[in-house]
Amino acid sequence: VECADKLVRNQADVAYFSQEETLLLAQQQPSENRVIATVRDVSNMGPYDFEAVAVVPINHTNGLEGLRGGVYCHPGFDEKDAKWSPRVLKTLEQLAARTDRCQDVNTAGKTAEEMEVDTLSNFFSAACRPGTWSNNDTVDANLKSRYSSLCSRCGPDASCSRYTLDMGVGVAGVRNDNSHIQALECLRVNSNATNTAVAYVAWQHVREFFTTRNPNDAPSYAVLCPNGTLAPLTTDTLNNAISPCAFVRQPWGTIVASTANAEAVYLALRSAWPAGSSPSGSWQATLFTMLAGGANARVVYEDAPVSPLNYTSSIRTISSAEASASCMPARRWCTISAEEDTKCNWVRSAAHVLGIQPGITCLRRNTILDCLSDIKAEQVDFLAIPTTYGYLARQHYQLTPVKLIQNQPINATRIAAFVKESSVVSGNVSRFENLRDRNACFPEFGGLAYVSFVRTGHERGILSTSECDYARVVGEYFGGACAPGAIDASFALSDSSSFNSSRLCTACRATPGMIDIPDPVCSWDYASNRYFGNNGTIACLADPANDVAFLNIRNM
Helix, strand or coil: CHHHHHHHCCCCCEEEECHHHHHHHHHHCCCCCEEEEEEEECCECCCCCEEEEEEEECCCCCCCHHHCCCEEECCCCCCCCCCCCHHHHCHHHHHHHCCCCCCCCCCCCCCHHHHHHHHHHHHCCEEECCCCCCCCHHHHHHHHHHCHHHHCCCCCCCCCCCCCCCCCCCECCECCCCHHHHHHHHHHHHCCCCCCEEEEEEHHHHHHHHHHHCHHHHHHEEEECCCCCEEECCHHHHHCCCCCCCCEEECCEEEEECHHHHHHHHHHHHHHCCCCCCCCCCHHHHHHHHHCCCCCEEEEEEEEEECHHHHHHCCCCCCCCCCCCCCCCCEEEEECCHHHHHHHHHHHHHHHHHCCCCCEEEEECCCHHHHHHHHHCCCCCECCCCHHHHHHHHHCCCCCCCCCCCCCHHHCCCEEEEECHHHHHHHCCCCHHHHCCCEEECCCCCCHHHHHHHHHHHHHCCCCCCCCCHHHHHHCCCCEEECCCCCCHHHCCCCCCCCCHHHHHCCCCECCCCCCCCCCCCCCCCCCECCCHHHHHHHHHHCCCCCEEEEEHHHC
16 A cells, blocks of 8 residues: 555655555556556466366356355365455355345344355355355354355365365376365266256366366366356367456556656666566666566566556456445444545455455544444444553443554553652652642543553552542542543543542643633643643643653653
């Protein structure tokens, strides 16, 4: 995303984008930037990275609907080759069984995975659909127990994690442990006169299976096309590196340049790598490794620079998120800034391109509190917030955290009490116990610094552990305080309180220039409350009337 934006802003000249990233560019920046070349592999110089096809018995009839009641052989969801996204892996089953249409209009309390496999189990009589259905281990095991028919063709003692079929004697040039080859064997052993079957696999492995491993079986099978027609696996068909038809044809990863510099970069790279391979032992070779890859990479130049959408549209089109059907309602992400809204839209498009369900919609609100309130009212579903608002979200809004993101231990929050030197010298403040009746500064009421003080007060015995009104317990301990938001109902930490929370605002001061706002103020914003937030807390401590400030040491 950062590279794409830099190209658009002319802050970068060229970048490499993977196959799925190129499809994302076609969604998010269809006309911006220019594709100048594709990066292929020396073993596959064809127009597509891969093709996903459906193989059926030659006597199959009635197109996709004819698969109903048959056996489904799938390469699996733990395929080591990560080229196949969830959208690719599920394309055939979505078109045939219509897993994007809910059989039960009531989806409350059900996961997308449950709705999906429930539909599949009613469409196919048996299957091997190995691998992980849900990233939640408990849910995954439960689904495989309830819908065991979708694991019944994986082989003895397979437990639906992988194929355990007897693959027979190995054949040179064909790996028996390849899940696409195993899916084709599943098709072969489950095809009979009364029961249709289908294998959804990569075309390259169809060619391996029926030209090298089982050539005598080829006349008995055909490729099922999306329009319902059949393409028999003749010798000419199997000799062709391109399939007669496919459910998915994947574009290659691309080298993309900014529109303004596309022509110049295009000519420069053609000059540096005229053969499309790495010119060893030169700076051009270093650039090739960084941009295109290793020795097996081959750069194939476009006839002329083209937009991402023009490049992908002739190979693979993905409808917009708005125009796509979905069984499950989209999850609503509450955003509070233009930057976060932009991020949400990129994530939304990326999830859609990859085929991750349920989808995402982006809904803008003014503040974090607006989002918390709307989640409680079920108007939106989730938002991302700093941990400082975690207690407030749980206590006041009765919400639950679902994910804690902490990239590095150094980024962990560490709250400290900063005491003014004059308070230490003349006021004899050397222990927490000496803070009673002093004036304290907090970034906001109910935030992480505030709650951290309460917890420490409990542990040191200076605050009552039986008092659940955290406004009262802090307000009665200090002589005065600035805890912005204390008198706002949106920040209430208890259902009911007779305590006058304005006592927690006595040390707050209006932002200079706000002549219509008398001191003390208690607003939860920088515009009117000079002492709001981390910077405001430091200013609060600098006020001669105040003694101690509680805040994250990283903000010092």
